[in-house]
Amino acid sequence: MRSKGSGSRCRTLSNGPEKGRIYVISAPSGTGKTTIIKRIKELRPAIRFSISAATRRPRGIEVHGKDYYFISESEFRQKVEAGEFVEWEEVFGNLYGTLKSELVDTVMKGEDVILEIDVKGALNVKSQFPEAILIFLLPPSFDELVARLTGRNTEGPEELQRRISRAEMEFSFKEKFDHCVVNNDLDKCVEEVLELLEKPKKVGGNQ
Known part of the structure; x- marks a missing residue:
């Protein structure tokens, strides 16, 4: 499992005309992120979400160009070599990445993403x-997260342990995020995230 940036230097999007803001929402598996994101999309359909590229097969009703850009591993690696990703990572044998075109073009048009x-x-x-705003979603406790993962009964023992170990690793980075929101109550969690997304920009700044 590896994580890679694009290798480019630190950038700023705060100069010149007002640009859109970059928000990043992350959470360990089992936190309820998918449900929270779905609720946000229902309540604020105008909010723009970046579409990631992925080498895995579509699941359920996922649609290419809407949920992910589903591409082959060879095409993905070609884009890596061409420097087309802001970030990419291998997760459980599949490659995922954020295309620069999805991020920079949107922000430069003054739209939040x-x-x-x-x-x-x-x-x-x-x-x-550096002006990106990072939001980390948390379960009430790590024990609660383990209970949620175990209760899903969707993975075998080995896969379950991998997810628990990964969640433990992700927890160790929570202090590096700008905001942490606990998903103890779904409606309250969604409300808190929306408040962060709709917080007025600072005068003369990008946040």
Whole structure:
């Protein structure tokens, strides 16, 4: 499992005309991120979410160009070599990445954009775009997270342990995020995240 940035230098999007803001939402598996993101999209359909590229097969009703850009591993690696990703990572044997075109073009048009990516990817984005706002979603406790993962009964023992170990690693980075929101109550959690997304920009700044 590895995480890579684009290799480019730190950038800023705060000069010149007002630019859009970059938000990154990350959470360990089992935190309820998918449900929270779905609720945000229902309540604020105008909010723009960045679409990640992925080498895995579509799941359920996922649609290419809407949920992910589903591409082959060879095409993905070609884009890596061409420097087309802001960040990318291998997770459980599949490659995921954020395309520069998805991020920079949107922000330069003055539109806010939300990235729904993993913890290491979030930190890579922050290293390149310091003005990005990182939001980390948390369960009430790590024990509660383990109970949720175990209760899903969707993975075998080995896969379950991998997810628990990864969640433990992700927890260790929570202090590097700008905001942490606990998902103890779904409606309250969604409300808190929306408040962060709709917080007025500072005068003369990008946040």
